[in-house]
Amino acid sequence: xxxxxxxxKEKIWHTSEIYTLKFEKPKDLDFKxxxxxxxxxxxxxxxxxxxxxxxxxxxxxxxxxxxxREDYPEEPEKRAKSVSTGLSKLEPGDQIEAKGPFGVxxxxxxxxxxxxAGGTGITPFRCMSKYLLDKKINANITLxxxxxxEKDFLxxxxxxxxxxxxxxxxxxxxxxxxxxxNKGRIDENLLNNNIKNFNExxxxxxxxxxFVESVEKILLKYNIEKKKIKVDKWG
Ligand SMILES: Cc1cc2nc3c(=O)[nH]c(=O)nc-3n(C[C@H](O)[C@H](O)[C@H](O)COP(=O)(O)OP(=O)(O)OC[C@H]3O[C@@H](n4cnc5c(N)ncnc54)[C@H](O)[C@@H]3O)c2cc1C
Numbered sequence: 001x002x003x004x005x006x007x008x009k010e011k012i013w014h015t016s017e018i019y020t021l022k023f024e025k026p027k028d029l030d031f032k033x034x035x036x037x038x039x040x041x042x043x044x045x046x047x048x049x050x051x052x053x054x055x056x057x058x059x060x061x062x063x064x065x066x067x068x069r070e071d072y073p074e075e076p077e078k079r080a081k082s083v084s085t086g087l088s089k090l091e092p093g094d095q096i097e098a099k100g101p102f103g104v105x106x107x108x109x110x111x112x113x114x115x116x117a118g119g120t121g122i123t124p125f126r127c128m129s130k131y132l133l134d135k136k137i138n139a140n141i142t143l144x145x146x147x148x149x150e151k152d153f154l155x156x157x158x159x160x161x162x163x164x165x166x167x168x169x170x171x172x173x174x175x176x177x178x179x180x181x182n183k184g185r186i187d188e189n190l191l192n193n194n195i196k197n198f199n200e201x202x203x204x205x206x207x208x209x210x211f212v213e214s215v216e217k218i219l220l221k222y223n224i225e226k227k228k229i230k231v232d233k234w235g
Pocket of ligand 1: 081
């Protein structure tokens, strides 16, 4: 674990609330796919920090985070303290303090992987999938990804391009009647229709607490050992 200084190279807005920050990668930073870093920024006159999963793979040149800005339109006091809003104001060349990497939500030996993401919970899976494919590691990945509408899917084109016989991509839109793919939440039906041998896989679930808990409950119903279910709950 290191105290690090990060210099912003590029900022990309995906939607009006979600953006990616690409930093120069410190030479001595070594991280495992799935880990997070605490990013600090000054908000309301104080340095505040929050955890952000690294969305780039260790095989890539830059260090990337993809963040949803919580800007609380009705609550200016909360907005003033929001780290995700503070980070959204950074511009290329700005430097911030950070600490990490942290976390045990990392890949294990099993090559049969099921990734299940809710909303911005896709970030560690973007890192893991890119890493496995870049390193040509023999793995079978099934990626379930729920977002509100087609426009809210992050890395959508990229996952569609990465998709091959080793990466099955199953997006589902919870509130988009016009979406051509699956509609609705990640539920028992969707999992059952797309997973062959439930007990062969290691499961990784990431996203808001309620999302993670609801998916975990379904998996436990299928008698999957608890140690084969890894969770990263946010907030
Ligand atoms: C391991 C991990 C990885 C994460 N990765 C991402 C990511 O890749 N992209 C992304 O958009 N978000 C990610 N988050 C969520 C992120 O850390 C922030 O919670 C989110 O950006 C909201 O923070 P805020 O300051 O803008 O809003 P706030 O209103 O301050 O916080 C929103 C919520 O976070 C809680 N909170 C307040 N202070 C802290 C604190 N010090 N640490 C943790 N939670 C706190 C609040 O109780 C509230 O429920 C991750 C969280 C965790 C735990």
